[in-house]
Amino acid sequence: MAEPRLIEISPVTRVEGHGKVTIHLDAEGQVDEARLHIVEFRGFERFIRGRLLWEVPVIVQRLCGICPVSHHLAAAKAMDQIVGVDELPPTAEKMRRLMHYGQVMQSHVLHFFHLAAPDLLFGFGAPADRRNIFEVLRQEPELGRRAILMRKFGQEIIEATAGKKVHGTGAIPGGINRNLSLETRDGFLARIDEMQDWALDAVALARDYTMSHATLVDSFAAFPSSYMSLVRGGDGALDLYHGNLRALDASGSTIFDQLDYTRYMDVLVEDVRPWSYMKFPYIRDIGAQTGWYRVGPLARMNTVGFIDTPLANAARTELLAGDGEGLNHAILGNHWARMVEVLHCVEKIRELLHDPDLQGTDLKATGERRQSGIGVIEAPRGNLIHHYEVDENDQVTYCNLIVSTTHNNEGLNRAVRDVAVKQLSGQAQITEGMLNHIEVAIRAYDPCLSCATHALGQMPLQVELYDAGGGLLDARNTSG
Amino acid sequence: MSEPPRARIATASLAGCFGCHMAILDMDERLIELTKLVEIDRSPLTDIKSFTRRADIGIIEGGCCNEENVHVLRDFRRNCDVLIALGQCAIMGGLPAMRNAIMHSDEPLRECLEEAFISGRNIRNTTHNIPNDPALPLLLDEVYACSEVVEIDYQIPGCAPSGDIIFDTLSRLLTGRFRGFGRDMIKFD
Ligand code: SF4
Numbered sequence: 001m002a003e004p005r006l007i008e009i010s011p012v013t014r015v016e017g018h019g020k021v022t023i024h025l026d027a028e029g030q031v032d033e034a035r036l037h038i039v040e041f042r043g044f045e046r047f048i049r050g051r052l053l054w055e056v057p058v059i060v061q062r063l064c065g066i067c068p069v070s071h072h073l074a075a076a077k078a079m080d081q082i083v084g085v086d087e088l089p090p091t092a093e094k095m096r097r098l099m100h101y102g103q104v105m106q107s108h109v110l111h112f113f114h115l116a117a118p119d120l121l122f123g124f125g126a127p128a129d130r131r132n133i134f135e136v137l138r139q140e141p142e143l144g145r146r147a148i149l150m151r152k153f154g155q156e157i158i159e160a161t162a163g164k165k166v167h168g169t170g171a172i173p174g175g176i177n178r179n180l181s182l183e184t185r186d187g188f189l190a191r192i193d194e195m196q197d198w199a200l201d202a203v204a205l206a207r208d209y210t211m212s213h214a215t216l217v218d219s220f221a222a223f224p225s226s227y228m229s230l231v232r233g234g235d236g237a238l239d240l241y242h243g244n245l246r247a248l249d250a251s252g253s254t255i256f257d258q259l260d261y262t263r264y265m266d267v268l269v270e271d272v273r274p275w276s277y278m279k280f281p282y283i284r285d286i287g288a289q290t291g292w293y294r295v296g297p298l299a300r301m302n303t304v305g306f307i308d309t310p311l312a313n314a315a316r317t318e319l320l321a322g323d324g325e326g327l328n329h330a331i332l333g334n335h336w337a338r339m340v341e342v343l344h345c346v347e348k349i350r351e352l353l354h355d356p357d358l359q360g361t362d363l364k365a366t367g368e369r370r371q372s373g374i375g376v377i378e379a380p381r382g383n384l385i386h387h388y389e390v391d392e393n394d395q396v397t398y399c400n401l402i403v404s405t406t407h408n409n410e411g412l413n414r415a416v417r418d419v420a421v422k423q424l425s426g427q428a429q430i431t432e433g434m435l436n437h438i439e440v441a442i443r444a445y446d447p448c449l450s451c452a453t454h455a456l457g458q459m460p461l462q463v464e465l466y467d468a469g470g471g472l473l474d475a476r477n478t479s480g
Numbered sequence: 481m482s483e484p485p486r487a488r489i490a491t492a493s494l495a496g497c498f499g500c501h502m503a504i505l506d507m508d509e510r511l512i513e514l515t516k517l518v519e520i521d522r523s524p525l526t527d528i529k530s531f532t533r534r535a536d537i538g539i540i541e542g543g544c545c546n547e548e549n550v551h552v553l554r555d556f557r558r559n560c561d562v563l564i565a566l567g568q569c570a571i572m573g574g575l576p577a578m579r580n581a582i583m584h585s586d587e588p589l590r591e592c593l594e595e596a597f598i599s600g601r602n603i604r605n606t607t608h609n610i611p612n613d614p615a616l617p618l619l620l621d622e623v624y625a626c627s628e629v630v631e632i633d634y635q636i637p638g639c640a641p642s643g644d645i646i647f648d649t650l651s652r653l654l655t656g657r658f659r660g661f662g663r664d665m666i667k668f669d
Binding site: 010011013015041042043045046047048049050062063064066068110115128129131132133134137138141144145148149151152155165166167265268269271272275276277279288398400436448 | 493498499519525526528574578597616
């Protein structure tokens with residue numbers, strides 16, 4: 001009779017940051033337990049104490065180089081409250097929005113084309129040395145070229161609003177430190193039509209993939225859950241920069257709605273488990289067992305009432321219609337949702353570029369000092385919460401962060417378990433291609449393991465195969 | 481006509497934010513040129529997770545915050561002819577190294593862990609322990625710069641360094657014309 005085994009996938013690749021998967025198989029070769037571990041630790045909440053409030057938006061983005069703008073802006077929004085500013089001058093708010101749309105665009109394009117596309121183009125079980133963007137550039141040069149240029153466009157928007165492509169300094173407590181020159185604006189406007197055409201093509205590509213793989217999409221790591229995101233105040237439209245919290249259960253019923261996000265602690269609790277540095281948030285009223293929920297592009301498609309740009313709204317309608325009544329729970333549909341949001345960002349960027357407020361000179365507001373501030377934003381990967389307290393010397397005394405990937409921790413682990421059971425149970429020989437299926441499921445969430453690391457450390461994806469006695473049988477870091 | 485052999489480049493992200501890898505992608509269209517000259521081996525951007533043969537150039541993002549980082553870094557030193565520390569985290573520890581020295585604290589790491597997992601306000605921790613599973617690599621007492629662990633051949637400064645400086649360095653190293661950086665390229669940030 002076979003022995004129980006442990007499989008390890010480490011590091012998880014083509015995701016941002018570092019993660020590891022362990023899978024325990026029992027003596028019959030059935031999956032006993034499968035987990036995604038975040039293995040690195042930073043300690044940000046502690047070491048940021050004592051730093052000056054204006055430094056925070058610049059420092060905190062260094063938690064994550066893929067969506068630094070989201071951290072930069074969430075921290076700036078929290079600091080706005082601390083310096084007593086509830087409403088930014090229009091130029092400041094719009095410059096920040098432009099920065100954010102550029103960011104979501106580049107991050108989604110990066111994820112879809114540079115990281116996930118090799119699985120979708122070449123197959124989940126394709127040879128490992130072909131599954132990468134460089135092979136995409138060789139095999140599909142036009143697609144690869146567009147991916148590069150769309151990401152570049154988003155990165156250049158960030159550079160124009162924040163000063164640098166990675167880790168800029170645009171947002172300051174109470175405002176922004178620059179406006180947009182007409183010359184720069186015209187440079188973007190000259191390219192915006194092309195970006196929109198390509199975004200439409202990208203939506204079609206993701207849609208066609210989803211439709212033509214309906215059986216796979218409906219069964220692959222697909223399970224119902226609750227969802228949470230910001231929605232726009234009042235009408236509940238998609239708003240990536242600002243709004244109130246809305247959570248729906250799996251059947252689409254409201255758990256809470258239009259909730260002021262500074263009350264996040266009233267509704268969310270973070271559970272600590274001994275095997276991961278990433279915590280497990282849940283909705284307080286539902287409880288630790290079943291109160292988990294998911295965030296991100298697909299979650300947003302489900303939670304929002306509509307999208308306020310016409311092309312993206314039509315694309316969302318199509319995405320939801322595919323699933324009949326109710327919410328769309330098929331996680332591979334996240335890729336499609338991501339492209340709908342790229343289209344939305346392009347439409348929003350165009351709208352903003354035509355807005356003369358971007359050339360305004362009133363950049364910063366001031367107000368009466370407060371002690372605490374909470375900034376929430378919809379980052380590319382979902383809801384992001386920054387919470388600070390600052391003393392009279394301008395020094396931070398308290399910090400708590402809940403990043404998007406942390407909200408998705410339970411969903412990610414369920415996806416890993418689901419695919420591990422289907423792919424590995426009862427198999428005598430575990431192949432690299434089987435293990436990549438697990439990574440495909442993880443990638444669908446576009447987890448940012450760098451962000452998730454803020455609490456502790458680093459997360460390579462590693463799968464381990466243990467025997468029932470806990471002995472390590474097989475360790476694989478997906479390179480085989 | 482047969483193609484000339486392509487140089488092999490491997491990359492790793494240790495205790496970094498992935499921003500330096502973003503900067504690598506910020507080479508944009510030049511990536512298309514580069515893929516003709518080089519083969520990307522082991523890297524978080526590919527699915528090659530360990531060395532199968534020697535690489536000409538290894539690029540490291542991030543310093544060392546846990547035992548696994550040290551292991552990967554030594555593996556790179558053993559398997560790469562030239563090793564480059566890319567960005568402030570790899571060169572000096574960067575943001576993660578902020579945990580090395582917390583004012584008025586003798587045990588900064590312990591305080592960081594306790595804040596995150598035990599004493600934080602919005603936490604439910606039924607075991608009252610800091611996560612300690614065997615699957616989690618041991619944290620180092622401090623975050624170390626790469627050059628404190630292995631010998632580093634070149635350092636590319638910046639946080640993140642621009643795509644331009646990365647392209648410039650790589651293309652000149654590959655053609656044997658690297659003579660150091662111009663003054664305008666050397667930036668801390
Ligand atoms: S040097 Fe800067 S960009 Fe590079 S990994 Fe460190 S924090 Fe990120």
